[in-house]
Amino acid sequence: MERPTWAPQGIDLSVPSVSRMYDYYLGGSHNFEVDRVTARKAMEAFPGLPKIMQANRAFMRRAVRYAVAQGITQFLDIGSGIPTFGNVHEVAQQASPEARVLYVDNDPVAVAHSRAVLKDVPNAGITAADFREPEAILSSPEAGRLLDLERPVVLLLVALLHFLDDEQKPHQRLATLRDALAPGSLLVLTHASVDNGPVTVEQGSRLSEIYRAGGSDLVMRSEPEVARFFEGFELIDPGLVPIGRWRPEDHIEDEDPMAFSGIAGVGRKA
Amino acid sequence: MTDETPTPHLPPDGLRRFATIWCRAVYPATATSMTKREFESLLLALSERLAIALRAQPFDPSPGVSVGEALVTAHCTAPEALPRVLGVIDAYLLLYCADLTVLGQDEGRSRCARLQHAIAAGFARALQERTRSEQESLSVAALTAQTEIANALHESETRFRAVFRDAALGIGIADINGDIIDTNESFARMMGGIGLPTRRRNVLDWTHPDDSPEVWRLQRELMRGEREHYQVEKPYSRSDGTVLWTNLTVSLLRDAEGEPRYMLAMMEDVSERRLLNLRLRYQATHDALTDLPNRSMFFERLEQALAAGSPQSRVGLCYLDLDGFKAVNDSLGHAVGDQLLIAVAERLQSCASEPGQMLARIGGDEFVALVIDPPTADSVAELARRALAALATPVTVGDRELMVRASIGVVEGPTRNLTSAEVLRSADITMYRAKAEGGNRYALADPDSDARAISRHHLTHHLPAALKGCEFFIEYQPLVRMEDGSLEGAEALVRWSHPRHGVLGPDRFIPLAEHTGLIVPLGRWVLQEAVRQACKWQVRGIGGPRPLRVNVNLSPRQLHHPELVEDTVAVLEEAGLPPSALCLEVTETAMIRADENELRPLRELAELGVGIALDDFGTGYSNLANLRRLPANTLKLDRSFTQGLQRDPADPVDLKIVEGIVSLAHALRLSVTVEGVETSTQAEQLRDLGCDSAQGWFYARPGPPERLPEAV
Numbered sequence: 001m002e003r004p005t006w007a008p009q010g011i012d013l014s015v016p017s018v019s020r021m022y023d024y025y026l027g028g029s030h031n032f033e034v035d036r037v038t039a040r041k042a043m044e045a046f047p048g049l050p051k052i053m054q055a056n057r058a059f060m061r062r063a064v065r066y067a068v069a070q071g072i073t074q075f076l077d078i079g080s081g082i083p084t085f086g087n088v089h090e091v092a093q094q095a096s097p098e099a100r101v102l103y104v105d106n107d108p109v110a111v112a113h114s115r116a117v118l119k120d121v122p123n124a125g126i127t128a129a130d131f132r133e134p135e136a137i138l139s140s141p142e143a144g145r146l147l148d149l150e151r152p153v154v155l156l157l158v159a160l161l162h163f164l165d166d167e168q169k170p171h172q173r174l175a176t177l178r179d180a181l182a183p184g185s186l187l188v189l190t191h192a193s194v195d196n197g198p199v200t201v202e203q204g205s206r207l208s209e210i211y212r213a214g215g216s217d218l219v220m221r222s223e224p225e226v227a228r229f230f231e232g233f234e235l236i237d238p239g240l241v242p243i244g245r246w247r248p249e250d251h252i253e254d255e256d257p258m259a260f261s262g263i264a265g266v267g268r269k270a
Numbered sequence: 271m272t273d274e275t276p277t278p279h280l281p282p283d284g285l286r287r288f289a290t291i292w293c294r295a296v297y298p299a300t301a302t303s304m305t306k307r308e309f310e311s312l313l314l315a316l317s318e319r320l321a322i323a324l325r326a327q328p329f330d331p332s333p334g335v336s337v338g339e340a341l342v343t344a345h346c347t348a349p350e351a352l353p354r355v356l357g358v359i360d361a362y363l364l365l366y367c368a369d370l371t372v373l374g375q376d377e378g379r380s381r382c383a384r385l386q387h388a389i390a391a392g393f394a395r396a397l398q399e400r401t402r403s404e405q406e407s408l409s410v411a412a413l414t415a416q417t418e419i420a421n422a423l424h425e426s427e428t429r430f431r432a433v434f435r436d437a438a439l440g441i442g443i444a445d446i447n448g449d450i451i452d453t454n455e456s457f458a459r460m461m462g463g464i465g466l467p468t469r470r471r472n473v474l475d476w477t478h479p480d481d482s483p484e485v486w487r488l489q490r491e492l493m494r495g496e497r498e499h500y501q502v503e504k505p506y507s508r509s510d511g512t513v514l515w516t517n518l519t520v521s522l523l524r525d526a527e528g529e530p531r532y533m534l535a536m537m538e539d540v541s542e543r544r545l546l547n548l549r550l551r552y553q554a555t556h557d558a559l560t561d562l563p564n565r566s567m568f569f570e571r572l573e574q575a576l577a578a579g580s581p582q583s584r585v586g587l588c589y590l591d592l593d594g595f596k597a598v599n600d601s602l603g604h605a606v607g608d609q610l611l612i613a614v615a616e617r618l619q620s621c622a623s624e625p626g627q628m629l630a631r632i633g634g635d636e637f638v639a640l641v642i643d644p645p646t647a648d649s650v651a652e653l654a655r656r657a658l659a660a661l662a663t664p665v666t667v668g669d670r671e672l673m674v675r676a677s678i679g680v681v682e683g684p685t686r687n688l689t690s691a692e693v694l695r696s697a698d699i700t701m702y703r704a705k706a707e708g709g710n711r712y713a714l715a716d717p718d719s720d721a722r723a724i725s726r727h728h729l730t731h732h733l734p735a736a737l738k739g740c741e742f743f744i745e746y747q748p749l750v751r752m753e754d755g756s757l758e759g760a761e762a763l764v765r766w767s768h769p770r771h772g773v774l775g776p777d778r779f780i781p782l783a784e785h786t787g788l789i790v791p792l793g794r795w796v797l798q799e800a801v802r803q804a805c806k807w808q809v810r811g812i813g814g815p816r817p818l819r820v821n822v823n824l825s826p827r828q829l830h831h832p833e834l835v836e837d838t839v840a841v842l843e844e845a846g847l848p849p850s851a852l853c854l855e856v857t858e859t860a861m862i863r864a865d866e867n868e869l870r871p872l873r874e875l876a877e878l879g880v881g882i883a884l885d886d887f888g889t890g891y892s893n894l895a896n897l898r899r900l901p902a903n904t905l906k907l908d909r910s911f912t913q914g915l916q917r918d919p920a921d922p923v924d925l926k927i928v929e930g931i932v933s934l935a936h937a938l939r940l941s942v943t944v945e946g947v948e949t950s951t952q953a954e955q956l957r958d959l960g961c962d963s964a965q966g967w968f969y970a971r972p973g974p975p976e977r978l979p980e981a982v
Contacts, residue, residue: 011419013412020408027301027347029404030411050301057303082408085345086303108419113411250306256298 011108016214018163019081019110025053030082030113038214045206046199048258053159055243055259056190060158061091062247063188063266067154068095072186074146074153075101078131079160082110083117088156089124099123102146104137106130131160132168134176152184152269161229162192165217171228178232178269185269187233190243190262191226192218197242197261226263233267240265284366285321289314291366292358299351302344312344320359320385321367329381331388338392347397355393356386440516440537446493446530448473460516460539462508473535478505478513492522495530503540515541557631559608560615568630568638572690575642586641586650586682589697590618590657593675593709595635602670609667611635614674617660621653638697647682654678654712677704678712695727729774730782737792741767744799745972749821749943749965752957757812759819759853761965762800763972764792776823784825793828794837801845801852803975808851812979821853821883826860834871838880853881853904858889861900869901876901883943888931897938905935907961909946915955916948925959932960 016038020031024039027050031039043049064075073096077088080103092099103118103126105111114126127142137143147153155177164170178187194204204220211218223240230240238246244259246266293310302309316337323333341355363385364370364378373381434441440457444450450471473489481504488500499521506514516537523532555567563571575582592614599607615629618637622629626642639657644650657678664671679700681693696715704713736742746760766774783789804820812818828834842849854875861869861884876882883904884897888911907928914924928944935942944956947966956964 011412011415027345029401030408032408054301054303058305061303108415109408109412112414112418113408116407116411116414 023082025050028084051256051258064091072152073099077156078104100146154186156188187267190264193263195223199261230267288366295354300346331384334385334388335392338389339396342396442535444533480505515544563630565632586644587697588639588654589679589701590637592635613665621656650682675710681715747972748970761821824854849879855883855885857885873901906943
């Protein structure tokens with residue numbers, strides 16, 4: 001039986017959280033020992049993991065700047081996690097003072113932390129909701145306050161969808177969100193993958209196992225599978241590429257090779 | 271910064287080159303979200319701070335602290351970052367950022383070393399601070415989240431408590447062994463008091479004799495975890511002995527591991543609804559007057575017995591109808607009639623109270639005793655005999671003693687290949703046979719009389735369609751003037767050309783039509799046809815100068831029809847036939863029964879010129895003196911009188927009678943027509959006796975209208 005939405009979500013600090021592990025990869029201390037134990041195991045199996053996280057973060061910065069340059073200043077960041085540094089609202093509001101950002105996460109600790117961080121930030125907010133319930137996101141009071149769905153919105157699903165296997169119907173949930181967005185909206189997406197990059201299939205499977213042992217699914221998807229998420233969107237140049245190759249700002253020869261694993265892309269809703 | 275002095279001996283662009291080298295070494299070890307270029311410009315600023323500190327007089331290493339802090343802020347916090355930071359400073363800071371000609375080699379090295387110590391100290395302190403503050407903020411966040419969840423849980427719990435406490439549904443929770451843990455007030459109220467008797471703390475003890483067989487199977491499946499929930503209608507005995515009927519839903523509650531832990535029962539008190547349903551069902555299936563099962567319940571039971579696959583192999587039926595009950599109702603009133611029916615129901619009930627027997631009242635004074643699987647064929651007839659015996663003693667209603675007579679049709683047979691309608695029809699027909707045989711008796715169904723009666727049944731049923739479908743036609747039998755043997759007119763005789771049974775004479779269907787009232791439209795049709803035909807004859811000049819007359823029969827029911835005069839006049843006018851060309855024949859029996867009111871229409875028609883004939887005269891025991899007051903102008907002597915005249919020599923008594931009637935008729939100015947003339951002797955004698963006209967096979971048989979001219 002599915003849990004009714006009005007029933008309070010439990011909180012169990014004895015299980016690792018993917019958002020706190022992400023913080024740990026990025027050198028932060030917003031994490032508990034249980035998170036670090038699993039994160040260390042993951043880094044053992046997959047030594048370049050922090051670099052991938054950094055590449056994700058760098059891609060997000062580039063994509064946000066790209067969106068602002070296109071004149072889009074509303075951001076919906078689902079699976080925002082623990083806001084450590086270089087967050088969407090920092091990047092966006094630096095690029096355009098009128099930028100508005102709604103963060104969404106289903107981890108109560110991440111939500112509480114975000115709320116504290118954003119307490120004094122105008123035009124940014126967090127709502128506790130789940131990607132699997134897109135209607136709840138769209139109908140939340142924060143969405144009503146921060147987003148004008150009549151105008152284009154940037155939907156950020158950075159390092160999120162690989163935590164949902166197909167049984168969780170990620171395509172269907174994404175379609176619901178897409179249908180609610182105005183034409184011209186952008187989908188900014190990254191996804192774990194063993195295609196094209198320096199990561200082997202074995203490494204990918206090992207990593208998935210470690211995450212599963214920690215209570216989270218981690219699904220590597222191929223490039224065509226990731227492309228399916230862009231149904232209803234037109235991929236903008238350069239299409240689906242390794243994360244570091246999406247509109248790089250530096251000489252990419254200097255980049256760590258791990259920055260070229262995973263898949264990133266930005267699409268525009270027709 | 272203090273004591274800033276120009277640095278003329280520095281390599282050109284030294285700061286920038288140092289920053290580039292520094293960035294190349296440190297950037298890969300950072301977790302910064304800055305681009306390399308952004309990071310390099312940060313390092314350029316920090317290099318400048320170090321260069322100034324290096325040559326400041328007096329030397330102060332504290333700017334190194336701020337550089338260490340700035341690097342932590344820029345997320346150069348990975349353990350391998352610090353050696354890279356310090357390694358580049360150690361190797362290149364003096365080279366690119368200091369003028370050793372001013373500072374001196376030793377002093378330069380010393381200052382560089384002390385700056386590195388300060389950077390390390392600043393780095394360590396900042397990292398420590400940041401770690402502490404991040405841990406703090408995360409702990410606060412975790413605590414906040416937990417508090418929020420605790421509050422939400424509390425609210426949720428409060429809501430659930432309220433639902434549990436105030437629900438109109440009875441709610442009970444038991445552990446997986448069935449021991450009750452908690453119940454709400456509604457539950458206790460339904461069970462008939464506050465709290466539960468201690469000896470009934472386990473749901474497994476709550477059995478009731480009326481439990482449906484599957485309840486406890488479902489319960490066991492639920493307790494074994496093989497079923498998530500079930501819903502049943504279940505009775506409970508209250509402590510005061512009354513029964514609580516509930517609509518019960520039981521759900522299994524599992525723990526996080528999926529193991530069955532609790533059972534949640536929700537019950538709705540449906541006792542009243544159930545009573546109401548039972549009452550409604552009772553009302554729908556019972557007769558309000560006698561409280562016996564009614565027609566629909568009788569049919570339900572009968573159909574059950576006849577249904578394919580039913581375990582019953584034979585059924586018996588006694589179909590009982592009171593004789594003359596209508597007279598009781600009409601003469602003594604419905605209240606007495608009802609009392610009589612109640613008394614009859616009670617007496618009959620006592621005859622049919624064994625298992626497998628059911629007595630039902632299926633109509634006004636019709637009762638049926640149904641016997642399922644009668645032990646012998648005769649046992650059903652035996653039941654009929656008992657019923658008649660039970661009704662033999664008079665029934666006392668008020669101060670009256672009423673005799674009760676009844677006719678019973680008895681049917682007994684195998685259940686297969688029979689429908690309830692067939693069984694009942696057979697019983698009905700048989701009952702009518704008993705009635706026709708004098709009543710107050712029973713008759714046993716037999717296929718032959720069934721078949722005859724069924725065809726009567728069938729004809730009655732098909733009369734209306736036949737009338738609509740033009741299955742009737744008229745034949746005409748000539749009426750001959752005895753004086754000269756000329757054609758006087760014809761009697762219209764209706765026939766039914768039945769698609770299955772062929773041509774049927776009026777004796778087969780007129781009584782049925784009279785009984786059902788269809789005689790009125792049928793009679794009107796005959797009148798129209800006959801009048802129209804008479805017109806045709808007139809137009810064609812058949813019958814010579816005197817217009818032919820057409821005789822049409824009028825049944826008793828037509829006689830009473832309020833529009834008889836109006837209809838007849840309209841038909842005549844429409845066809846343009848003079849009234850004198852029509853003669854309506856009314857049987858003597860019908861005419862002498864009629865009172866003055868009922869005769870008035872005939873009188874009116876007679877005054878208009880329509881002939882009225884007293885048909886079948888001699889069969890109605892009429893008071894001859896009465897003839898005077900009747901509006902008839904013709905007597906039609908019944909054929910029974912003429913039969914005696916067929917012999918040669920004729921029966922002298924018959925001769926005398928006919929002679930007497932003719933003379934009486936003539937005295938009353940009535941003409942006399944004889945029927946059934948079959949021989950010339952007969953014809954001659956009747957003519958000699960003074961009869962005015964005649965009809966019969968001797969002259970012509972009834973035939974189609976076109977044969978009339980040649981008939982005589």
